Amino acid sequence: MGSDRSLWWRVVAAVMLVPLVLVNLPLWVLGLAVFSRGTELMGGYSIVFALQSSSGQTDRMQLTEDLARQETRLAQVKTDQEKKTVQETIDRLKKERVRRSNLDADKHLAERMIEVLKERIDPQGLANIQWRPVDSNHIEVRMPALGAETRQRKKVYDRAIRDLAGSNVTQAERRNYLDGTAEQRQQILARFTEPQKKALTEVGEAYDKLAAADKALKAAQAAGNEQAVANALGAVDNARAAVREKELAETKTTIRISHVEGILNNFRSTRGEEGLGEKEKTDFREQFAKDVKAFKAAHSDRVKLIDNAVDAHKAWASVRRPLDSPEDIKRLVAIGGVLEFRIVAGDTGEPLARGQREEYIDQFKKEGPDESRRRGMPFAWFPIRAADRKSYGGMVTAEYAGRTYMLLSNQEGGTMTREAGAGWTLAGAHRGSDQMGRPAIDFSFDNKGAKQFYDLTSANQGKCLAILLDDEVFSAPRILSAISSHGQITGTFTQREVNEIVRALQAGSIPIRIKPVPVSVVTFAPAETGEWIGSVIATCAAMLGALLATVLAAVSAFRARLGWCACGCAGAAALFAASWFVSPGSFADSTRFLLLIANATLLLVILVVLAVASLPARGRNG
Numbered sequence: 001m002g003s004d005r006s007l008w009w010r011v012v013a014a015v016m017l018v019p020l021v022l023v024n025l026p027l028w029v030l031g032l033a034v035f036s037r038g039t040e041l042m043g044g045y046s047i048v049f050a051l052q053s054s055s056g057q058t059d060r061m062q063l064t065e066d067l068a069r070q071e072t073r074l075a076q077v078k079t080d081q082e083k084k085t086v087q088e089t090i091d092r093l094k095k096e097r098v099r100r101s102n103l104d105a106d107k108h109l110a111e112r113m114i115e116v117l118k119e120r121i122d123p124q125g126l127a128n129i130q131w132r133p134v135d136s137n138h139i140e141v142r143m144p145a146l147g148a149e150t151r152q153r154k155k156v157y158d159r160a161i162r163d164l165a166g167s168n169v170t171q172a173e174r175r176n177y178l179d180g181t182a183e184q185r186q187q188i189l190a191r192f193t194e195p196q197k198k199a200l201t202e203v204g205e206a207y208d209k210l211a212a213a214d215k216a217l218k219a220a221q222a223a224g225n226e227q228a229v230a231n232a233l234g235a236v237d238n239a240r241a242a243v244r245e246k247e248l249a250e251t252k253t254t255i256r257i258s259h260v261e262g263i264l265n266n267f268r269s270t271r272g273e274e275g276l277g278e279k280e281k282t283d284f285r286e287q288f289a290k291d292v293k294a295f296k297a298a299h300s301d302r303v304k305l306i307d308n309a310v311d312a313h314k315a316w317a318s319v320r321r322p323l324d325s326p327e328d329i330k331r332l333v334a335i336g337g338v339l340e341f342r343i344v345a346g347d348t349g350e351p352l353a354r355g356q357r358e359e360y361i362d363q364f365k366k367e368g369p370d371e372s373r374r375r376g377m378p379f380a381w382f383p384i385r386a387a388d389r390k391s392y393g394g395m396v397t398a399e400y401a402g403r404t405y406m407l408l409s410n411q412e413g414g415t416m417t418r419e420a421g422a423g424w425t426l427a428g429a430h431r432g433s434d435q436m437g438r439p440a441i442d443f444s445f446d447n448k449g450a451k452q453f454y455d456l457t458s459a460n461q462g463k464c465l466a467i468l469l470d471d472e473v474f475s476a477p478r479i480l481s482a483i484s485s486h487g488q489i490t491g492t493f494t495q496r497e498v499n500e501i502v503r504a505l506q507a508g509s510i511p512i513r514i515k516p517v518p519v520s521v522v523t524f525a526p527a528e529t530g531e532w533i534g535s536v537i538a539t540c541a542a543m544l545g546a547l548l549a550t551v552l553a554a555v556s557a558f559r560a561r562l563g564w565c566a567c568g569c570a571g572a573a574a575l576f577a578a579s580w581f582v583s584p585g586s587f588a589d590s591t592r593f594l595l596l597i598a599n600a601t602l603l604l605v606i607l608v609v610l611a612v613a614s615l616p617a618r619g620r621n622g
Contacts, residue, residue: 193301342408424449429505458482546575
């Protein structure tokens with residue numbers, strides 16, 4: 001019986017070596033694969049960003065002005081109680097000014113921002129992105145260049161987009177057409193499709209009629225005939241209206257590249273569909289097909305060019321990485337977890353006249369969603385988070401390029417934004433749950449934010465308040481009562497999405513910001529072989545030694561040489577850990593500490609098993 005038990009424990013000890021190998025070997029192979037696509041072997045881009053405190057220079061100047069104002073007031077007040085109150089305010093302002101000055105010189109803030117960005121953008125280190133603080137006010141991001149196949153497919157896609165843009169009538173061509181002779185006009189029309197020719201010809205005819213009406217008006221004015229002048233003025237007005245009508249019709253023949261890219265960016269490759277449910281996959285595919293079909297119907301004269309762009313984008317999307325170029329990094333770095341609030345427009349929020357609503361929707365369809373914000377109009381369009389695009393009944397929404405947008409307030413009294421001078425920030429963000437127990441995100445404000453949020457919600461009770469993260473609508477609950485320091489973002493979130501949003505909000509609460517425009521973007525060549533070959537050889541040697549030690553430990557366990565087995569296990573765990581400490585690449589950097597803990601834990605468990613396995617033998621020898 002003792003012999004059977006001893007054999008059983010020896011088998012258990014040998015089997016316990018399997019997790020030791022499975023924890024290290026696949027991840028090591030993955031790490032080398034990631035390294036092979038990294039900056040050392042492929043070259044890449046170096047992007048330097050400047051940092052600034054969230055309060056900024058403007059707030060520090062405001063603090064100085066407030067301090068001077070309070071010191072002047074201190075000399076004017078008469079009662080002791082007033083002097084005490086003003087002095088307390090002065091002391092508080094002085095402490096705040098010192099705190100904000102220290103923020104600018106705090107080198108650790110750059111490191112904190114890097115950690116948050118790494119966790120949000122590339123937590124596993126699989127994108128081979130390297131981060132480092134240059135000084136207290138700058139960080140550098142280094143990313144690998146595109147692979148040859150990805151680069152080639154990107155070129156094909158860029159060429160297809162250029163061809164599509166080049167098929168439009170340019171401003172210069174339109175101006176030359178209107179100013180040209182009949183022969184020159186025919187030469188300009190030669191390269192366009194029939195619908196473009198027809199639209200541009202009608203614009204030209206309308207302009208010719210306007211020119212003739214202007215000429216008739218001048219002749220009537222010269223003759224002094226009041227009735228003729230009145231008739232000529234009416235003819236000019238009619239001609240101008242006709243010109244505007246024909247110009248509007250001609251602009252509809254223009255393919256907006258931003259619209260095309262908006263549609264194409266909704267395409268999901270097989271890799272892009274990973275993690276989506278079958279219904280979500282079907283929804284995305286059907287929506288993409290529907291948008292492409294509608295776009296081709298609107299521009300049926302250039303279907304071949306559109307198909308070329310769609311096919312080229314699909315081919316590129318099938319091989320591209322989530323982070324392919326400096327533009328991807330700039331886009332993600334600029335997303336700082338910025339939380340904002342806007343009152344909803346329409347029946348559930350700020351009232352809109354029927355004509356006003358139709359005007360906004362008409363402009364949205366003709367000029368896209370960004371135009372209202374660019375013009376600083378009282379209301380503006382913002383995209384709704386994709387997972388929740390069907391849950392906003394009764395609000396003013398519209399579709400553009402496969403995305404649903406909502407009309408929200410863009411005026412004082414209906415917004416709480418993070419623009420320059422706003423002065424508020426988040427005090428914190430963490431995981432929570434809504435009233436139905438579903439995952440949600442809880443957040444809290446600093447004192448200034450709590451006051452602004454109270455002012456916004458108390459003045460708009462009964463209306464719906466849109467909660468936006470990085471300009472995207474996440475939810476729009478109704479304001480039942482005034483709220484101050486705390487709030488919650490609800491929606492159809494997975495736990496993973498909640499964690500990502502919390503990390504983004506935590507980045508937004510750090511008292512430092514990244515300027516969205518990089519200080520520099522430069523390319524660099526692959527590293528010399530001598531700079532990385534030593535690390536690769538060392539990690540391969542350590543991994544090979546670890547595997548040999550594992551084999552030795554397994555054989556020793558079956559032969560009941562538990563001392564040799566223990567030595568083999570310890571040697572394997574040590575060499576596995578060593579291989580990670582000398583392994584190059586960002587993946588190894590982000591995982592080596594966790595793998596050291598995993599190897600130490602497995603080694604401890606194996607040694608305990610071996611100790612128990614040795615007990616029966618001691619009992620018999622005794």
